Amino acid sequence: MTDTSAKTTPLLQTHKISKQFGGNKVFNEISISLDKGKVLGVIGPNGAGKTTLINVISGQLQPTSGEILLEGRNVTPASFHARSAMGLVRTFQQTKAFKTATVLENLQRAQLFSKKGMALDAPYVTALLDFAGLASRMDQVADTLPYGMQKMLGLMMAFVTEPRILLLDEPAAGLEKDERFFIDRYVEAAMRELGCGVLLVEHDMELVKRLCPRICVLDGGKLIAEGTPAEVLSRRDVIEAYLGSAADEEVSHA
Numbered sequence: 001m002t003d004t005s006a007k008t009t010p011l012l013q014t015h016k017i018s019k020q021f022g023g024n025k026v027f028n029e030i031s032i033s034l035d036k037g038k039v040l041g042v043i044g045p046n047g048a049g050k051t052t053l054i055n056v057i058s059g060q061l062q063p064t065s066g067e068i069l070l071e072g073r074n075v076t077p078a079s080f081h082a083r084s085a086m087g088l089v090r091t092f093q094q095t096k097a098f099k100t101a102t103v104l105e106n107l108q109r110a111q112l113f114s115k116k117g118m119a120l121d122a123p124y125v126t127a128l129l130d131f132a133g134l135a136s137r138m139d140q141v142a143d144t145l146p147y148g149m150q151k152m153l154g155l156m157m158a159f160v161t162e163p164r165i166l167l168l169d170e171p172a173a174g175l176e177k178d179e180r181f182f183i184d185r186y187v188e189a190a191m192r193e194l195g196c197g198v199l200l201v202e203h204d205m206e207l208v209k210r211l212c213p214r215i216c217v218l219d220g221g222k223l224i225a226e227g228t229p230a231e232v233l234s235r236r237d238v239i240e241a242y243l244g245s246a247a248d249e250e251v252s253h254a
């Protein structure tokens, strides 16, 4: 009989992960699952624990309890760098580019973390920079780029590592409305060209609805809802979770 388990094992799973700082329980027993070629949205009011969840999944923080599984393998003991080398790669709300290095040098340095560790070839670099609208900025020092371009550079630095799982922490934050469509193209390219699964933490509900067939809602340290955007964003408890937060407007109009 053919073994079909490999086809059904999710790319990424968290199994009842909790995180607590001293007496402050940020989240409790969160179990989520992400498949290859899919985007899972994670939303929730400010302070709900979304960034901490990414920190724990990426290995920057250890969970207080629970497990993180990559294609069924328990990677909880693995360091941030070990998980990056396995293709579990995150981006940051505030870009972490090497500030005094040029755009090209940043891409080259990011590539050092890739599974292959091979030099980027010139046509590939050109294609990547064209894609991100950074072609004319190749030799510009990262710190002198406009904010939106710095964020795009951060996203491209993750892309060149050829991740299997991308953890995107508020990629649209601080971008102008028209710049935000770059995130759509970026996520689609990551799925199409790299076969990634994408976990998207985001407050921009229009972007979430465009990209995510499924979303989870974190509130008060718990996963309070999971389903399609239409199912989840119409729920009273989700709307109430946002009341009084900056994102209230966005959800109530979703």
Ligand SMILES: Nc1ncnc2c1ncn2[C@@H]1O[C@H](COP(=O)(O)OP(=O)(O)OP(=O)(O)O)[C@@H](O)[C@H]1O
Pocket: 021, 024, 026, 044, 045, 046, 047, 048, 049, 050, 051, 052, 053
């Ligand atoms: N290193 C830390 N030590 C203590 N508490 C922390 C630490 N990191 C995060 N927290 C707390 O965890 C809670 C969740 O913060 P987190 O940044 O994960 O929320 P968030 O949902 O990403 O918020 P936002 O949408 O505003 O970015 C906050 O109360 C925060 O103060």
